[in-house]
Amino acid sequence: MKQAILTPIFLGILACWSALSVIAEDRYLFFTWEITNGTIFPLGVPQEGILINGQFPGPTIDAITNDNIVINVINKLDDKFLITWNGIKQRKTSWQDGVLGTNCAIPPNTNWTYKFQLKDQIGTYTYFPTTKIHKAAGGFGGFNIQQRSVISIPYPAPDGEFTLLVGDWYKTNHRVLRRLLDLGKSLPFPDALLINGQKDVAVFTGEAGKTYKFRVSNVGIATSINFRIQGHSLKLIEVEGAHTLQETYKSLDVHVGQSVTVLVTLDKSIGDYYIVASSRFTDPVLTTTSTLRYSGSNTKASGQLPIAPTTDLDWSIKQARTIRLNLTANAARPNPQGSFHYGTIPVLRILQLANSKSIVKGKLRYAVNGISHINPSTPLKLADWFNIPGVFDLNTIKDFPSSSNNPIKLGTSVIGLTLHDFAEIIFQNNENTIQSWHMDGSSFYVVGYGNGIWTSKVRETYNLVDGVSRHTVQVYPKSWSAIMVSLDNKGMWNLRSAIWENRYLGQELYLRVWNNEQSLYTETNVPLNALFCGKAKHLPKLL
Ligand SMILES: *[C@@H]1O[C@H](CO)[C@@H](O)[C@H](O)[C@H]1NC(C)=O
Ligand SMILES: *[C@@H]1O[C@H](CO)[C@@H](O)[C@H](O)[C@H]1NC(C)=O
Numbered sequence: 001m002k003q004a005i006l007t008p009i010f011l012g013i014l015a016c017w018s019a020l021s022v023i024a025e026d027r028y029l030f031f032t033w034e035i036t037n038g039t040i041f042p043l044g045v046p047q048e049g050i051l052i053n054g055q056f057p058g059p060t061i062d063a064i065t066n067d068n069i070v071i072n073v074i075n076k077l078d079d080k081f082l083i084t085w086n087g088i089k090q091r092k093t094s095w096q097d098g099v100l101g102t103n104c105a106i107p108p109n110t111n112w113t114y115k116f117q118l119k120d121q122i123g124t125y126t127y128f129p130t131t132k133i134h135k136a137a138g139g140f141g142g143f144n145i146q147q148r149s150v151i152s153i154p155y156p157a158p159d160g161e162f163t164l165l166v167g168d169w170y171k172t173n174h175r176v177l178r179r180l181l182d183l184g185k186s187l188p189f190p191d192a193l194l195i196n197g198q199k200d201v202a203v204f205t206g207e208a209g210k211t212y213k214f215r216v217s218n219v220g221i222a223t224s225i226n227f228r229i230q231g232h233s234l235k236l237i238e239v240e241g242a243h244t245l246q247e248t249y250k251s252l253d254v255h256v257g258q259s260v261t262v263l264v265t266l267d268k269s270i271g272d273y274y275i276v277a278s279s280r281f282t283d284p285v286l287t288t289t290s291t292l293r294y295s296g297s298n299t300k301a302s303g304q305l306p307i308a309p310t311t312d313l314d315w316s317i318k319q320a321r322t323i324r325l326n327l328t329a330n331a332a333r334p335n336p337q338g339s340f341h342y343g344t345i346p347v348l349r350i351l352q353l354a355n356s357k358s359i360v361k362g363k364l365r366y367a368v369n370g371i372s373h374i375n376p377s378t379p380l381k382l383a384d385w386f387n388i389p390g391v392f393d394l395n396t397i398k399d400f401p402s403s404s405n406n407p408i409k410l411g412t413s414v415i416g417l418t419l420h421d422f423a424e425i426i427f428q429n430n431e432n433t434i435q436s437w438h439m440d441g442s443s444f445y446v447v448g449y450g451n452g453i454w455t456s457k458v459r460e461t462y463n464l465v466d467g468v469s470r471h472t473v474q475v476y477p478k479s480w481s482a483i484m485v486s487l488d489n490k491g492m493w494n495l496r497s498a499i500w501e502n503r504y505l506g507q508e509l510y511l512r513v514w515n516n517e518q519s520l521y522t523e524t525n526v527p528l529n530a531l532f533c534g535k536a537k538h539l540p541k542l543l
């Protein structure tokens with residue numbers, strides 16, 4: 001691009017002009033969602049589900065990069081309710097993130113309107129409820145963002161696409177599951193896996209010879225899955241907004257909270273083929289199927305289900321390391337993904353976050369660096385914005401686990417970071433179950449996975465060139481995963497275990513990405529429709 005010397009006044013005019021053109025160009029999509037409880041039968045027996053406009057799973061949002069989304073959520077449940085948009089970055093506006101650290105939950109029989117822009121995002125995402133284990137009853141759905149027409153994608157346009165929401169499922173009512181956790185007990189083993197809310201039922205139909213995009217997300221609460229299609233190979237094209245090297249796989253592991261996008265060519269003879277999801281690292285193994293149908297097929301899928309690893313960890317780690325960024329491809333913007341040389345940026349902040357589990361006063365709790373997070377009744381973001389004291393303290397959780405075997409303490413975990421800090425975060429999983437860590441507000445580069453205890457020596461093994469950027473990373477049992485992240489999004493951001501029992505019982509925290517400049521260039525104002533609760537309850541209404 002040609003560079004001219006621009007005067008501040010001319011820059012000002014340019015800024016106004018581009019602000020206007022943004023308003024003119026970017027679409028608005030309006031939704032009204034009524035949240036109700038209703039009877040669903042995913043496993044053939046009636047149970048209470050959470051419906052959106054009568055649907056389980058909820059409607060799929062199909063959007064384009066930079067669309068403005070306005071969703072009026074009408075809560076007809078007898079519980080407070082909140083939805084988060086998993087992987088939507090909410091640039092400069094953690095106000096729309098839909099977690100208890102940023103929002104007051106929407107009271108029963110009221111509504112609240114989310115407004116946000118899908119700024120510079122492309123790819124396969126999901127949304128789901130964040131409080132009270134509602135996720136185990138529904139309220140989740142797909143959130144797909146297509147490229148703008150001026151952006152070329154690094155693969156031929158597919159002939160069609162399918163959205164697959166795969167997740168573990170319990171016959172037990174979500175209120176019962178919640179009571180178990182409140183009593184300080186673990187959740188039972190799930191009863192099944194579902195694909196789009198069904199077991200062994202869903203059918204996806206395509207034409208022989210054509211190529212389809214499959215958007216596969218793990219919307220479960222506890223279980224990693226393996227995904228595969230009988231007789232067909234999966235060409236990985238995108239992971240959580242990053243275009244990957246297009247490797248071909250027979251099957252792919254997808255951990256809780258993650259999404260992958262694959263291309264599948266219908267290159268076999270006309271017929272029906274099994275689509276299979278099975279649980280990983282569990283005993284017994286849960287398996288569910290759906291059908292890939294070639295149009296004109298009159299033969300049911302038959303034969304053995306394609307096999308896949310079940311408890312093998314090494315297989316999964318090896319596969320994870322092959323998922324890398326295509327450095328020359330663009331993502332939502334035309335500049336190549338490789339132009340941000342993350343491996344050469346000096347690290348300004350190192351966090352080492354170790355998860356643990358123990359019994360506190362007779363009840364099960366989970367912790368990060370010894371602190372088991374409690375959500376205060378005042379959202380952290382409101383407390384921060386309005387300077388309400390006594391809600392959180394940046395010294396509660398430390399950047400590193402304590403070396404001694406201190407007992408777990410309850411607390412409100414907020415880590416203070418400076419806007420534009422470049423951070424290395426090491427997740428150390430000393431438990432013998434798999435972890436899945438999700439960060440709101442940013443994508444991060446996954447630089448390594450390894451067994452055992454992380455030491456500075458393993459930095460030599462980091463992928464500093466083409467690690468994939470994503471929003472959720474798995475951490476294998478008794479292992480570590482390391483990420484690097486540019487903290488360019490001011491706000492209060494949830495860093496959570498996507499394993500819902502762990503999160504509910506304390507394995508989450510907030511990253512306060514902040515600088516002391518109050519400016520619309522770095523962060524939007526509190527929305528006029530913001531709900532006030534807790535110590536913010538008596539603040540004057542803005543609207
Ligand atoms: C919806 O919730 C109410 C209140 O808890 C409950 O009595 C009712 O049975 C639920 N309806 C269904 C269909 O589960
Ligand atoms: C609730 O819905 C009405 C329209 O049905 C809308 O005008 C109002 O802004 C909504 N309230 C909030 C807080 O979003």
Ligand SMILES: *[C@@H]1O[C@H](CO)[C@@H](O)[C@H](O)[C@H]1NC(C)=O
Pocket residue numbers: 154244245246247326327328329330
């Ligand atoms: C990487 O992206 C480019 C588009 O810039 C594409 O032509 C190429 O095939 C991709 N390479 C791989 C290995 O996916």
